[in-house]
Amino acid sequence: MYYRLRHNFRLSIITLLGASAVLGITPFAVYRFWQGNVSAGIADSGILLSICVAVVYAWRSGDTDRAGFVLALVAGGGGVTVATLLGEVGLFWLFPSLITNFFLTSALVAVLVNLGALAFLMVQGVAFSSQEQMWSFVTTAVVVSCCAYVFALRNDSQRERLEHLATMDPLTGVHNRRSMDQELAAAVLAKQRNGASYALVVLDLDHFKRINDDFGHSVGDQILIAFVDVLITHIRKSDQLFRFGGEEFVLLMPGVDHNGLEVVMANLQRSLRRSLKSPAGCPVTASLGIALLQEGEDADHWMARADEALYQAKSNGRDCIIYADALAEAVG
Numbered sequence: 001m002y003y004r005l006r007h008n009f010r011l012s013i014i015t016l017l018g019a020s021a022v023l024g025i026t027p028f029a030v031y032r033f034w035q036g037n038v039s040a041g042i043a044d045s046g047i048l049l050s051i052c053v054a055v056v057y058a059w060r061s062g063d064t065d066r067a068g069f070v071l072a073l074v075a076g077g078g079g080v081t082v083a084t085l086l087g088e089v090g091l092f093w094l095f096p097s098l099i100t101n102f103f104l105t106s107a108l109v110a111v112l113v114n115l116g117a118l119a120f121l122m123v124q125g126v127a128f129s130s131q132e133q134m135w136s137f138v139t140t141a142v143v144v145s146c147c148a149y150v151f152a153l154r155n156d157s158q159r160e161r162l163e164h165l166a167t168m169d170p171l172t173g174v175h176n177r178r179s180m181d182q183e184l185a186a187a188v189l190a191k192q193r194n195g196a197s198y199a200l201v202v203l204d205l206d207h208f209k210r211i212n213d214d215f216g217h218s219v220g221d222q223i224l225i226a227f228v229d230v231l232i233t234h235i236r237k238s239d240q241l242f243r244f245g246g247e248e249f250v251l252l253m254p255g256v257d258h259n260g261l262e263v264v265m266a267n268l269q270r271s272l273r274r275s276l277k278s279p280a281g282c283p284v285t286a287s288l289g290i291a292l293l294q295e296g297e298d299a300d301h302w303m304a305r306a307d308e309a310l311y312q313a314k315s316n317g318r319d320c321i322i323y324a325d326a327l328a329e330a331v332g
């Protein structure tokens with residue numbers, strides 16, 4: 001539970017809202033009934049119940065987008081209902097809901113819900129004691145919503161940027177090892193669920209240290225970029241390329257069989273030999289270790305078999321492709 005709260009921001013906001021609603025609205029609901037204001041008491045109880053249902057749904061299904069959207073509607077609708085029933089006293093409740101909506105759902109939906117709630121109150125008019133009060137309230141509420149909207153947009157773009165930085169390799173523009181771990185785990189799960197086939201190809205440039213030593217690090221960088229360009233032209237849209245670290249890359253290929261894979265890899269190897277050259281004109285080659293995901297295998301074991309195949313390719317003199325499954329048959 002603590003892990004989910006820590007790692008899922010929207011779930012933690014939904015939970016916080018649920019707890020605040022129970023603590024904040026329950027006494028008011030009781031007070032309204034006690035005062036004999038049954039309609040306001042029912043409105044408070046309805047809001048409370050809807051919030052609790054949405055919180056439970058979010059926890060059970062993990063679908064915080066839908067739960068957040070429903071809660072934003074409940075918050076907006078609840079604020080309007082309370083303002084309509086209680087007038088000026090109820091209007092104050094609209095401000096927390098105007099702000100909270102930006103944490104619960106997307107910035108655009110939140111601002112639309114807020115403007116919708118304000119427009120409804122203006123058209124209906126009963127919540128305000130004078131025109132002047134209505135315009136002051138609506139103006140301040142729109143200013144608050146606009147500021148929150150700008151803040152939420154900025155927050156979204158920073159989160160996207162952070163996500164990008166955390167998952168992409170800045171030099172080559174392909175995904176990094178962190179994303180690879182997630183995708184391998186997803187592939188293993190898909191294999192367990194529907195028997196999907198996957199191949200893992202570990203590619204490592206040969207004698208790359210010499211290139212750095214002879215021509216400098218920036219030339220080495222350019223060769224890494226050119227290597228990725230060649231790989232990208234040879235893979236399908238559904239294939240995923242990751243930089244595992246240094247001059248080692250990993251290709252995750254769904255929906256492949258052994259024969260098809262052999263043809264694609266042989267083409268790739270030819271293409272690398274042809275197009276990847278050092279500044280002195282010498283071909284830059286790569287060694288490849290390949291493993292098809294087996295029934296009941298986990299990601300670590302799968303990766304270890306592909307790595308072992310790569311090690312064998314290096315031991316065989318490099319510029320070579322080794323299949324882990326063929327290796328296992330030969331050993332067995």
Ligand SMILES: Nc1nc2c(ncn2[C@@H]2O[C@H](COP(=O)(O)OP(=O)(O)OP(=O)(O)O)[C@@H](O)[C@H]2O)c(=O)[nH]1
Nearest residue numbers: 204205206207208209210212217218220221246247
């Ligand atoms: N230019 C550049 N070099 C890198 C980068 N990351 C790692 N390297 C270099 O890659 C080289 C890898 O050297 P080794 O692990 O000995 O591998 P190798 O020389 O390719 O030898 P084999 O793999 O056995 O064929 C090291 O010199 C690293 O400094 C990078 O981002 N840019």
